[in-house]
Amino acid sequence: MTNDAAFVEFQRVQKSYDGEVLVVKDLNLSMPKGEFLTMLGPSGSGKTTCLMMLAGFETATYGEIMLDGRPINNIPPHKRGIGMVFQNYALFPHMTVAENLSFPLEVRKIGKDQREEKVKRALDMVQMGAFGSRRPAQLSGGQQQRIALARALVFEPELVLMDEPLGALDKQLREHMQFEITRLAHELGITTVYVTHDQTEALTMSDRVAVFDDGRIQQLAPPDLLYEEPENSFVAQFIGENNTLDGVIKSIDGDTCVVKLDDGSEIDAKPVNVHTAGERTKVSIRPERVEFNKDRLHADAHTLKAMVKEFIYMGDVFRFRLSVAGNDDFIIKTRNAPDAIKLSPGQEVEIGWLAKDCRALDA
């Protein structure tokens, strides 16, 4: 398991606050230098606890956390040299922006001239060069966010942790900052661990995403794989929009299997974490992979009858809500292309998909 190239490594880490419930269960994670890794999950899934253990504000109940090959369990937070950006920025209100940035340099006993230069460079980096003498309270949320970022970076840490740093910003600013953060992280070659519960953020920013649920990493993969090849039904449902149908495996044949849905109809799917016929399964299909143009499907592909319930016009895409095999919330999406077909409510259609797009997952 130990990886020599790993910069940050969690080895069989467990955490319990009360001695009864494990909030982090057997966590293994290894990330190379320079990677931007996002911990994504619903609240209470253990992601923030992991971040706090890495920062040193919580201690692991069991297991080792390694940083650059050294175990850090017994190193206090201030000696870990990890930069951190907090959810509400945690800018010190009694110091000016420049003093805030200067603080980590002061405690490192860096000389005054050098300090001023580094502060200036960090402020310029986040385009806040003119704000050094302001107090945090005089800045807007986005500006405070930049300062918090600059402060976490000013002492040039090799690892930066960010705990939902964009949570308090409005959508537009958030998107802009997402871009800024990834740009800086890549430019400076910093290893970043980013915690969020916003999957868009996770998908757009990260090299890899660790999806947390129930104290475990459910899947650790690059964004595209995570979206297209979820390994279990939690990940499939948590990431992006997803249709699920319940059924039983009828037969498995290498890369494909046939699933008998609960209403008796049969469909093709790709077995992911199902192994034997007769096992219950949840099949998962992305809305944009569902076809209702028969011409695009294999001739022998299974199809299902569906009834259009609702049509939702979203500009760039059309969304239809269908009733399929007892599921009234089956969503399909088509691009608003010149040749797009518009279905109207009440219409009956036949839908199908490629077997590889439909993943048979654990029930």
Added chain:
Amino acid sequence: MKVTKSTLLASAVAAIAGSAMAEEMTLVSWGGAYQASQTKAYAEPFMEMNPGLTIVWDESSPEAVAKLRAMNEAGNITWDLVDVVAADAIRLCDEGLAMEYDPDELLAAAPDGTPASEDFGDLLVSDCFIPQIVYSTTAAYRPDLLPDGAPAPDSICAMFDMETYPGKRTLEKRPINNMEWALICDGVAKDDVYDVLATEEGQQRALDKLGTIKDQVVWWGAAAEPPQLLADGEVVMGTSYNGRWFSAIEEQDQPFEMLWDAQVFDLDGWIIPAGLSEERLARVKEFVKFATDTQRLADQAKFISYGPARASSAPLVGQHAELGIDMAPHMPTDPNNAKNTFLYNYEFWADYRDDIDAKFQAWLAQ
């Protein structure tokens, strides 16, 4: 708007009328055992005689002078009769806050016909003061805390004798009494004390004498402290009011001994606030006449060991209402206790109190 106003007015009128009909009389006293003795000896009998009347007590005597002055300035006297020590009565009289009265007109004559002015005699120290009781500030000690073989103290000067009677003492945190005792124990004859004390040198002499025991003195502010200090063994001797010693020794069985030598008599009594309405004044006068007659003052001694201010009451003093012991031997005025006494010099202290008090406080703070 009109309705509210008239209802308000009506209820106000009703309230005033109600209070007038209930016939209340507010008496101001000291609270505690002393007030209880007044309640039992004259307030309760008086209420029985006057069924329509309620007597309300206000335990404000310690601040009576200041409060009366404030009431007077506000033009609203809510008290009907105020119990104060004689020195305060003199001050209130000087300030015009207490009513001057004629003893023979206001107060009952003795059963044998002796007029009140004669029966009270010298104790009528002010034109406004209606004496009730004689109390004394006197010393007590703990025999068990004295060194082995030390003779039982028989003089107030034991207070200044650190060699024979080592240990802490407690004295009142004011110059009155202490200055007199200091001079007496410094060799000044009793009759010359106030002449000496009127001079700067005499005052310094008294302070110097007190200075010989200053670092062994715990100064008290409330009369309840000395019995407590003595009971806790914090001090070996001290001064307080004789009534406090009585209740500690007789009611609480504390192992104290009284040292009556050079006890200082002081007086406590009523004053009628100046400016009462005719109606209230008439009622108060009736009460005062009753409450200060020979029998009532003698009755009070059943409940507390303070001597009645009337000469004619002394023979009537009986036994303690609960303990059943003879009260006469516990009276400061009892011949056995009163072998060597002197009376608080009101005139002198009215003049010198502020001056000497400032010097005394400055001396204490040194």
Added chain:
Amino acid sequence: MTDATQSGPMLAADGTPLKKSLARSLRRRKVRALALIAPLLLFVLLSFVIPIVSMLFRSVENGIVSETLPLTVVELRNWDADSGELPDEALYAAFVKDMIAAVEAKEHTRLGTRLNYEETGMSSMFRKSGRNIKRLDPEADAPFKEKLIDIHEGWGEVETWRTIKTHAVPITNGYFLNAIDMRRTPEGPRAQPEDKQILVKLFGRTLFMSLIITGACILLAYPVSYLLATLPMRVSNLLMILVLLPFWTSLLVRTSAWKVMLQQQGVINETLVWLGFVADDARLVIINNQFGTIIAMTHILLPFMILPMYSVMQTIPPSYTRAAKSMGATNWTTFWRIYFPQSIPGIGAGSILVFILAIGYYITPEIVGGTKGVFISNRIAYHISSSLNWGLAAALGTILLAVVLLLYWCYDKIVGIDNVKLG
């Protein structure tokens, strides 16, 4: 230029100038607001402003001499106080006239009391002389000089008349001079005799001890407040009850409890003797002195420090300390550079509260202070309730008020009053 052409008054929809209708709507709002706060305003005025103004006035007001002896005061203007000679017959005649009127109105003894504050003996002189002067006839019995000196030899002393002349002014600085251990004399302000100088010393002691008590409260309250603010809710609620418990006990009981604890046969001494730390005959003196006052008052005032501190500390998010530590600050640096500065408003509010309460305390110093632990308030209480020298009490109170305001101003200059937060 373009502005000027269109700068006619803006009109509201109904044609009245916009400014006017705005002012009208604002005025209505203001009147309503004023009506809402009127009861409070009235209460503050009655219970706060008027008493303070009256106190300020009383500390200089001195109409009694010129009102009681109007003719005498006029005559005294012609008398040279430094001549060393007694005033002439005209003044004695005027004085007798004044006194007859004053005795009639029963005001001569009040004047005697007033003058006795300045010259010991005046009180009895006026009281005794009043009885005799009453019998004199202002016309038939002249001349009066000899007669008066017969009545009381004091009237034959230059000092008596000097005192009356000195204090005949309707507005006097005499009380303020007395309050700082000086006295008003014909030659101007002079120091009191040394053996009567006490008040300046008491002022100094009051300020000094209040500062020590405030300091002790800060030291003790800080860790407690920190615990209150950081412990889990259930534990901190329990702790909070312990902090507030003293509030529900009478002040007198708490102070007396300290007596039981601290006296020489008390709990602390007994324990120390029993443990052998202190010899039986060398028990510690920790009450009836400044130490006793400091201990008891610190205990009594502690909640007033803890509560503002706690409410301020509660608002300091733990992410600040975490941020500081993540940036490499040690625990101490984090506390000193990050946590402490943010808790200063709580310290400031608590200190002002405790200091101002301490400076005016008198019950506790009276009970446990002995002779060296009493405060200026004890003298104020004496002059209010015992000596009835309300002018001096008012002057002392005014000085105390001025000192507090001065310190408040200093605090504002040094720390900044916006740096005070009660929560």
